[in-house]
Amino acid sequence: MTHLISARDLRASYGAKVALNGVSFDIEEGTSFALLGPNGAGKTTLINILCTLQRPDSGGIVIAGHDALRYPRRARRNIGVVFQTSSVDDRLTARENLEFHGLVHGLPRRKREARIRQVLELVALEEWEDDVVRSFSGGMRRRLEIARALMHEPKILFLDEPTVGLDAQTRQQIWYYLDRLRREWSLTVLTTTHYIEEVEDADVVCIIDHGSIIAQGSPAGLKKQHGRRWHQIDTIDRAVRQLILERFAGAQPLGVSSVVVPEESFDARALKSPEFEGKILEIRQREPTLESVFLSLTGRELRDRADPGRIGNGRGGERR
Known part of the structure; x- marks a missing residue:
């Protein structure tokens, strides 16, 4: 298969802080490639470099056959981007947002019209093409952003946290x-x-963690190589969670009041002592998952718990 993206020894720093420390990888044509890492791991810097928004201190990138550092405009023609923060103009209609994007990329009128119809159909927004985006739900805005990113027929689509802040049903959609x-x-x-x-x-x-790739492969391969069985212990509060973290080797915090303990260090008898009486809500075994792989390799949760103030759909409207 053809490598659409090739990154070689990418390095980037902000003063004394190293953001990327020799990152190299290839992404083949037609691949779904997921980049995971805790906050501060270097993901944002890497995405910015791949999108030609930032130059690395050293290293090289080839995107769709083009040297992205020497010829960034050629590389950008092959890239569509959906940013984490909404960037559609909510004062315009869906059609007007797409029309403007097509003009920016120099698409002739007939081509623009054809693409607008095509991408609106893809994300099921034809019915609302002439509605102002301000009335859209969060999910509808996200779908419009995906449609906009596809207007110029890119070969590669970058999605930075495409479902953050959306409810589970909308994320699935x-x-x-x-x-x-x-x-x-x-x-x-x-x-x-x-x-x-x-x-x-x-x-x-x-x-990726601390600016370096620490594991890469298929989900099944990563689970087989790095996955561990864990026991999840749900407690009544942080204090009990902290006590368990101190008692069990390799234990990791999970959320506000839960903890996961690797199978090899779990001892159910230790939780029957008087100090834990009435303070353990539930204990359940967890089979190897990508989350357990992540915990094993980084020692951290992937995300901080969501800020309740950020959850919900966009301003106005209850459309789906």
């Missing part, structure tokens, strides 16, 4: 559209996400 366009348009997709379950079906998962 977004991934349905993304899977469909991958199948129908042979699109190569690179995704960053804080929801590990969303990349269980990815072709390749790449885990």
Whole structure:
């Protein structure tokens, strides 16, 4: 298969802080490639470099056959981007947003019209093409952003946290559209996400931490090589969680009041002591998952718990 993206020994620093420390990888045509990493791991810097928004200190990138550092405009013609923060103009209609994007990329009028119809149909927004985006729900805006990113027929789609802040049903719907366009348009997709379950079906998962790639492979391969069985212990508060963290080797915090303990260091008898009486809500065994792989390799959760103030759909409207 053809490598649509090739990164070689990418390095980047901000003063004394190293953001990328010799990152290299290849992404083949038609691949679903997921980039996972805790906050501060270097994901944002890497995405910015791949999108030609930032130059690395050293290293090289080839995108769709073009040296992205020497010829960034040629590389950009092959890239569509959906940013984490909404960037559509909510004062315009869906059609007007797409029309403007087509003009920016120099698409002739007939081509623009054809593409607008095509991408609106793909994300099921034809019915609302003349509605002002301000009235759209969060999910509808996200779908419009995906449609806009596809207007100029890119070969590669970058998705930076495409479902952050959306409810579970809407997130599932977004991934349905993304899977469909991958199948129908042979699109190569690179995704960053804080929801590990969303990349269980990815072709390749790449885990980055402290500016370096620490594991890469298929989800099944990573689980087999790095996965561990854990016991999840749900407690009544942080204090009990902290006590368990101190008692069990390799234990990791999970959320506000839960903890996961690797199977090899778990001892149910220790939890029957008086100090834990009435303070353990539930204990359950967890089979190897991508989340357990991530915990084993980084020692951290993938995401901080969501800020309740960020959850919900966009301003105005209850449309789906």
